[in-house]
Amino acid sequence: MARIGSKPITFSDSVTVSVSDTNVVTVNGPKGELTEQLPPEMVITINDGEVVVDRPTDQKRHRSLHGMSRSLILNMVTGVTEGYKKKLTIKGVGYRATLSGEALELALGFSHPIFFLPPEEVDISVDSGRGKDDTITVEGIDKQLVGQVAAKIRDLRPPEPYKGKGVRYVDEHVPLKAGKTAAR
Template sequence: MSRVGKAPIQLPKGVDIDVSKGNLVTVKGPKGQLQQKIDPDLTLEMNDGVLEIKRPTDQKRHREVHGLFRALINNMVTGVSEGYIREMEIFGVGFRAASNGQWLELSLGYSHPILFRIPQEIKIETRQDKGQNPIIKLECIDKELLGQVCAKIRSLRKPEPYKGKGIRFVGEEIRRKAGKTSGKK
């Protein structure tokens, strides 16, 4: 049995789950509302604020989707109750970030600034203290969307392994390579 799939989901106060026709799960909470269509073979059972997801058989396909949809629903519950925050920092001399509404303007050492449109569901904030690296703070209730946007921003200038210049998550460790050494003999 799937260890992830059989774990129950505790529903915090103020979070409601509704399963409509076609197994469309709607999760409503204080921060917003999310929807996810789940496999029609799976069933959801509510008991005293605890949600359990059951699969009909031990077929390979049912085992595959059991843990997946449990994790997706759990991420939705966490998102509408607490939300998700990701912070990214930019390392490099002259690298800058500024937000203007839903636009993120990045100066990453290319010949031109990069304008990146942030989806409406995500709140963006940039800050740059004197002598510190620029920080991009993204906040959203949808973990999947937040992860996709962070990955796209990071792909604009991935951290390189020699000096570590580029965009990385706060607290992320970059594996560094040794540079050239003098080979005189």
């Protein structure tokens, strides 16, 4: 029996959930609207403030889709009510981030600045460290999109293992290697 998939998803009155015949789930809430196409085998029922996902058989494919389908719906409900947020920090001398219009301008030690234009569904803000590290905040209602945008920003200059310079998540630990030792 599935542990995650069998749990019902509860949602508040400010959220509306609808399911079409082809298992297209639409969730409306105070922060926006999300739509997701779920596997057509899953049986999704909505009963007064609860969404329940059931599987048709005990086949391995259906068992694996059961928990995934429930998690996707839960992520949509959480996104339209609370939203998602990822924070990145920039470490390094001369490394900085600023917003210029809609684009994020990054100085990451290259000979040129990097301009990153985020999708419309995602909001980016920069908190200048005033002599310390800048913090970039990526916010949105789609969990997958917020994580993907944060990963793309991090990939522009991942932290290097000797001094730790680069872009990293705020809670990320980067183990530093020992450098060269001088010969005596």
